[in-house]
Amino acid sequence: MIYKVLYQPSRDEVPVREQTGALYLEANDVRDVRKKLADKPYNVEFIQPLTGKFLDYEQKSAEFKLEKL
Template identity: 45%
Template structure:
């Protein structure tokens, strides 16, 4: 399953919408996504699974679309 992760680059700042980034991660569960990103200094705001339609939309409308593989 592909998840869309909304995050801030650093843990030390208050989240600001204009600085929110997004990445796409392949994993089985949201917990697996959060555990896989734990070692990065990201402030994860929200993790959401993408339906087939949402995934298709992201692929077609995002030139920077790339799915991250988590180190297990």
């Protein structure tokens, strides 16, 4: 399944909406996503599973790039 992860680039700073980043990962479940991101300095805000029309919409976006972790 593909997940969209919204995150802040640093765990040490106060979250600011304008700095929120997004990445896309393929994983078995949310726990697997968190394991893959454990060594990154990201402050994970939200993990959203993408299926059906939501996935189709995100894939049409210019920012859609499936990360290999």
